[in-house]
Amino acid sequence: MKEIDIISPVYNEELGIATFHDRLCATLQLITNYRFRITYVLDRSDDRSFEALCELARHDSRVTVLHLSRRFGHQMSLVAGLDHARGDAAVMLDCDLQHPPEVIPRLIEEFENGYDVVHTHREYDSSATLGKRWTSHMFYLLQNALSPVEIHEGAADFRLVSRKVLTVFRSSIREQNQFLRGLFRWVGFRSATVHFVSPSRTVGETKYNFRRLLAFSITGITSFSKVPLRFAALLGFAISVATVLYAFYLLIEFFKHSEFPRGYTSLILAMLFLGGLQLSVLGIIGEYLGSVFDEVKRRPLYIVDEIVGSDIRES
Secondary structure, eight states: OEEEEEEEEESSOTTTHHHHHHHHHHHHTTOOSEEEEEEEEEOOOSSSHHHHHHHHHHHOTTEEEEEESSOOOHHHHHHHHHHHOOSSEEEEOOSSSSSOGGGHHHHHHHHHTTOSEEEEEEEEOTTSOHHHHHHHHHHHHHHHHHOSSOOOTTBOSOEEEEHHHHHHHHHTOOOSSOOHHHHHHHTOSSEEEEEEEEOOOSSSOOSOOHHHHHHHHHHHHHHHOOHHHHHHHHHHHHHHHHHHHHHHHHHHHHHHHSSOOOOHHHHHHHHHHHHHHHHHHHHHHHHHHHHHHHHHHTOOSOOEEEEEESOTTOO
16 A cells, blocks of 8 residues: 655644644545655744644554754755655655645645646635735746746645655755745646635744745745846946946036036935946845855755654664
8 A cells, every 4th residue: 555645834823733633634644555654844833733732642543743853944844754654655745734734635646647746836815915916926926037937926835745756855865945836836646736716814824924925936036036136237237337328428518528427416316316226236246145055065955853653764
């Protein structure tokens, strides 16, 4: 019988984790031709999520809890789960019930059809706010405009990957700042997409506010695209050309009128514009240098403090 690992990152989900687990188990109970392991990867939380997960592990032998030493973030929590998976496939989904467990059988169906990566495409229900829809739209619009790896609007970190893909990620893809939505597109392999409707949260709060979404987008852009650097270079070249042309204009005016034209205001504005432009370009370069700095330090992607339940690396 084939085995599938269920991987779910957890951060401050004390109130909703039991409900999620009940719905997950109810779904898995309907799939009789696979064995399942359930791995909860807990970022160091401020509430009693750890105690709630330990309670689940005591009552369900399939559950393993990887408790990280500090908060490493959503993407690294998923990586930790992937590293500890050893089944024929792994399913990643969030535990806030915005990734409905009831979609898992459809992912497995595509896996049985021979697909190594089964992506999901999220559609918001009618209760989603206009602000949520707009920020999501702008995120994918900016991402696809600046990155060579196209990510369909509505893509989510809810997917199934085969053991073949797991092996690639464990052995070859060890980036410090991983943008998994792009990486799972970048690796290729046979892929399919499953659509689902994302319900609103019933308990807890979203962990992706505007600031985190912006940081997430910057990580995705710097991970895959050199467009901002090339844009900065082209912009600098264009301004240099414009400066030379303006210098010729000033020389012509000098020979025509024996004096340079007055323009204190335009001079100050030009200085402020160029100063701001230089700082912006340095900021773009700094983002890329920061990514390189993270890579060369070669720190571990995450640190596991303790493992509760049967370690899925055994047997």
